[in-house]
Amino acid sequence: MTHLSPSELSMLIVEPSETQRRIIIKCLQQEGIVSIEHAANIAEAKGLIARHKPDLIASAMHFEDGTATEFLSYLRSKSEYKDIQFMLVSSECRREQLESFRQSGVVAILPKPFNAEHLGKALNATIDLLSHDELDLSHFDVHDVRVLVVDDSRMARNVIKRTIGNLGIKLITEAEDGAQAIELMRHNMFDLIITDYNMPSVDGLALTQFIRSESQQSHVPILMVSSEANDAHLSNVSQAGVNALCDKPFEPKLVKQLLYQLLEE
Numbered sequence: 520m521t522h523l524s525p526s527e528l529s530m531l532i533v534e535p536s537e538t539q540r541r542i543i544i545k546c547l548q549q550e551g552i553v554s555i556e557h558a559a560n561i562a563e564a565k566g567l568i569a570r571h572k573p574d575l576i577a578s579a580m581h582f583e584d585g586t587a588t589e590f591l592s593y594l595r596s597k598s599e600y601k602d603i604q605f606m607l608v609s610s611e612c613r614r615e616q617l618e619s620f621r622q623s624g625v626v627a628i629l630p631k632p633f634n635a636e637h638l639g640k641a642l643n644a645t646i647d648l649l650s651h652d653e654l655d656l657s658h659f660d661v662h663d664v665r666v667l668v669v670d671d672s673r674m675a676r677n678v679i680k681r682t683i684g685n686l687g688i689k690l691i692t693e694a695e696d697g698a699q700a701i702e703l704m705r706h707n708m709f710d711l712i713i714t715d716y717n718m719p720s721v722d723g724l725a726l727t728q729f730i731r732s733e734s735q736q737s738h739v740p741i742l743m744v745s746s747e748a749n750d751a752h753l754s755n756v757s758q759a760g761v762n763a764l765c766d767k768p769f770e771p772k773l774v775k776q777l778l779y780q781l782l783e784e
Contacts, residue, residue: 525551525642528649531573532557533564533590534608535582539631543577543608546638561585565593573603575626575645580609588619595674604645608633621767640770647771648678653687654775656782659710661687664782667707668693669700669714669726670744675767679713679744682771686778697721697729704734711781716745716756724756731760740781742774 530552534540540557547555556573558564560582568576576594578587587607594600606627607620620628626648627641654661666688670676673695680691692707694700698721700714712730716723723743731737743761756764763777 525646526553528552528575528642528645529554529571529573530556531564531567531576533561533576533578533582535559535579539579542632546633546635549635550638550642552642561590564590568600568603572600574649575604575606577606577608577629580607580611591620591625601677604648606641606645643772644770647775648682648685650685652685652775654779654782656779659782662689664688664711665690665707665709666692666711666713667700667703667709669697669712669718669723671696671715671718675715682774683713683778685771686775697723697726700726701729701734704730704736708736709739711778712739712741714741714743716743724759727756727759727761742777742781
């Protein structure tokens with residue numbers, strides 16, 4: 520097991536307001552973070568990252584030279600930056616504006632202003648993503664657990680794969696939507712399904728209904744990862760046979776707890 524402490528994290532703050540940068544830096548220092556760089560815009564941030572790759576970037580939404588969406592897309596397009604975690608710090612509260620970040624695998628979306636609890640959760644999630652702590656299961660060797668990850672976002676699949684990979688799970692199959700998952704399940708057996716809710720063609724609800732009523736693996740545990748806040752939708756997937764629900768962006772510690780419960784039942 521390897522586990523980092525906050526003092527071992529290196530961070531980059533990307534925030535156009537000098538006052539806000541000072542506030543965020545002070546909050547990070549109070550959490551034990553000592554390695555902190557900061558930039559006022561995206562171009563400056565790119566230069567800093569090229570010289571020193573941080574563990575975590577905390578970014579505002581809007582800059583004079585672009586947006587956090589564009590900045591995150593740039594980072595995700597570079598293989599050398601795939602291990603950098605990203606959290607958004609924004610006063611934006613419109614769901615449609617934040618959905619792309621939830622789907623892209625950010626470690627957290629913090630309100631502006633945020634409190635110590637918000638920040639602590641984001642830092643703990645980052646540490647969990649960067650650490651390795653294998654599941655100790657009674658009924659399985661974790662290395663033999665076969666998991667099917669279903670999500671139409673490649674970036675979201677990568678985050679899920681990395682999270683469960685840090686828990687010792689190595690046999691991971693990917694599907695881009697429910698239709699592809701159904702085809703894979705016709706020819707392969709799995710010990711666990713992790714699926715998104717919102718997907719084109721066959722969504723998470725339809726996939727769950729297929730698994731429970733039509734597949735040869737009707738008892739396989741299903742963990743649904745979703746940014747969907749509609750209570751009616753969540754009630755529907757629960758009734759359809761989902762074993763556990765987890766929000767996007769999700770906390771690795773919670774995912775570990777849920778997987779332990781699902782695989783030990």
